[in-house]
Amino acid sequence: LDPSSWRLRVDGLVERVLELSLEELRSRFAHHELVATLQCAGNRRAGFLAVRDIPGEAPWGPGAIGTAVWTGARLADVLAAAGIQENAEHVAFAGADVSEEADPPQAFGASVPRHKATAGEVVLAWSMNREPLPTVHGAPVRLVVPGYIGARSVKWLERITAQAEPSDSFFQAETYRLLPAEADPDAIVPGEGVALGAVAVNADILSPGEGTTVAPGPLGVSGYALAGDDRRIVRVDVSIDEGRTWRQADLRDQQSPWSWRLWEAEVDVAVGTTEIVARAWDSAAAAQPESAAHLWNPKGYVNNAWARISVSPDRSAARGDRTTSPGRRDTA
Template sequence: MDIWGKRDNMVVHEREPYNAEPPPGTLVDQVTPLDTFYCRNHGPFPRMDTASWRLRVDGLVDRTLVLSIDELQRRFPERELVATLQCAGNRRADLIEFRDIPGQVPWGPGATSTASWGGVRLADVLAEAGLQPEASHIAFTGSDMSQDADPPQPFGASIPAAKATSGEVLLAWAMNGQTLPTAHGAPLRVVVPGWIGARSVKWLQRITAQAEPTDNYFQTEYSVLPPEADPHKVEPRDGITLGPIAIHCAILQPDKGAHLPSGPTEVTGFAFAGDDRTVARVDVSHDCGSTWIHAHLDKPENPWTWQHWHATLILPAGATELIARAWDDTAAVQPESPATVWNPKGYANNSWARLHVTCHP
């Protein structure tokens, strides 16, 4: 585990490729420590030589660019942005409890973390290359090879040019004030705030401007399929390709299955609206939604970060289910049940957060 630099109590779902999330109670800080930040990978991480590494920017551009890290740092203004990243499979375990999803990682609520990212704006690099009018999508190719694709291919993704040229999308070489760790994509990665983590390609080696979305396997792999679909027998057009994250929340404390004294109990969690939205309200209940308490909601650092919340509930003796739901600033609210969002890949679970505890007198 030393190569990943992670805390000892990470919940490790796979060791190769390394997929792990922190215990929920460790996510209470606005910025997640490097040793606590979740890891999602589809293949072994590549060993990169920063000195010889180059980023290629090509496709529908006026000028092809080939840039070293030193050139990126010299030629473009450095930017810093606090942003939350989240795996599209976050809280998949709740969907699995409703109906099994074979072959998928059973992520809990910890496949999400927030960091302060340092680098340059993708928009500045694309402006230097000169985007041509027909360039509607910006594709990213990493250096990590995945056996999930047939034949194997590097991990890749694309985002619309409108998102790519907005000021918040970064090419990052720093994380929490330190050099970007190998585990998180060094020497350079993309950070696409408000969108699923799969679009923030790590170990970046190429940016391509093109008229259509990338045909990389992982672009449409991250799609929500109809409940009745067989994920092994579908076409890319059969699913809804994921981009912006939907409004959701999670309960961080108390722990799942905790035994607590009855009476006043502090319940804490986070909520995240995704895209460029913010969370407007979080409601918490201990009586199956018969009554709700409005949680105290922290202000966001910016539209691209989660917001922590807390509420004090008076819990009765016995078994209790805690429930939380979030609303965003467009008045969108989380759906009540995993049954309404279940899909055969287990993506984008934004149903109400639920946690069972037992209280004694």
Template sequence: MLVHQDEPYNAETPPDALVDRITSLEAFYGRNHAPIPRIDSGSWRLRVDGLVGRPLELSMDDLRRFRERTVVATLQCAGNRRADLIEVRDIPGQVAWGPGAISTASWSGAGLADVLAEAGIRPEAAHIAFEGADESQQADPPQLFGGSVPLAKATSSEVLLAWSMNGQALPPAHGAPLRVIVPGWIGARSVKWLQRISALAEPTDNYFQTEYSLLPPEVDPRTAGPGDGITLGPIAIHCAFLRPCRGARLTAGPTEVSGFAFAGDDRTVARVDVSADRGSTWIHADLDPPANPWTWQHWRATLTLPPGEGELVARAWDSTAAVQTESPATVWNPRGYANNAAAHLHISCSA
């Protein structure tokens, strides 16, 4: 793992571990705003309250009575590839994520829609809020991590209350005993160490709901208010290089390059273009078909590289025909979120 912080633990997956369709538990990225909480699964209970007809308090045994569902889904931190934005202009106080704040797993658990149906959602409810057990000092005063999604997303069949990851019990580092999985949306909405679900008329006022918002370049994040940015939800189309890795020494001539592309929400990647001459000419990469709308897709292409210094560029298109913007400079923002600029990789080739 490429560890950025020990406490709270923040570490990204190394490129070699991202080439597989499913990421191992040991290599799955970790993004935290507080120390990992210690939870006694025996005494743990999940509260379901707010605008519901029947408030619930559920143990793990209660949850396991719901039909188990499984979804293979990619999770991605909103700050993935922030390091490219930091090269444009510094972003103080933020983790300099490379392309590895993303991983894919097979998740199993109860469908959130089934649990909400048991509680009986009232007609005035429009958002579903989640609260974890991890208390962050980043908020003032300190606050439990949380977030919310619209009711329509929360009741979609792919959204889970997961107790299993890659066929094993959910590890404490990834949210045990229970976490939310909201496929296609930023990882911050897949709240870990879940202990409360609330049906609300409006989005939650939790600090991290608006902390994860896209601010205009001119706004100071230290004084930004809730209305100054756009709250982040679905992930924008983007791609990244995995091989060769940054700093690799290459030999001129035919060379295979590869990477991943990801289109959030229920979109898929339609095409990936790769250039060996800084974007003057492009070729279509071979693109793996999507396993489902909720996972990344890997791509590869063979480029003829000349000797000397150069720059490779990759750009992806999604199923709505949205394409990545050309340069990280065009998407720079003061929190470093949602970098969906084309991927650039400096290379050096010997003759």
């Protein structure tokens, strides 16, 4: 999209329809910066494959997630300028990208409830990590909805519509839905299943990697944890005996209320294959469930089961500093 000719239309149940250029958006509204983590609804989908295959879906590991510094205008300010009406219970968004997955093909779309849209953390971002927003991440402007699945943070944003009902977009009414295990994803009707919004509490282990050979003795383990919407990560537990006993990980300071929380722990491993397990708790006292088998669904969404990796302690492995911290990843 050409930034000079790009326009954002704000319409629907508003008092004033707006047509904003990028320059108008930047000059008319206060700039807001926040650190936020975005997570794909299919993050950690690969953990479901040991339960049952999920044809046609990307086998994401723990990396379909990322944290960045976003700068832009608050959506709440733009909606206020348009005069959002009282009967507008939802705010819908449309991007420029057209998907052939829908029949007929349609632009990517989504919506969030009014209470989320008018919260101060939702941003129309033109900058990522204090640099111009890259094309691959949605330039010239994308939506950033902290605490919700990444699919609600529409890229290449072109239209905002205040409306009475949730979006009927293929990508909200049919695709990003949590279906029962026995459902046929190719035969669902619009509105079937549970619409995905706020992300569930989740955590994964980033270091050491699966199958790593390590020296016996103290071993540094590190990863990330994330809680959805306005909840916070308050604890991460690590176990090396299948959850019979746990030790609490050290939590790093959180960069913002909307970012992941990095954690570190040290465990003592003996010779032989050892499974390391981690689980997170959030401020609503919700914890990750134990088994992916209890969560399997035909689209492979919301795998927030305990994180598990296996390592192989071997006396021949070289010792070194094995407390490796996860770094920042650019979000999808």
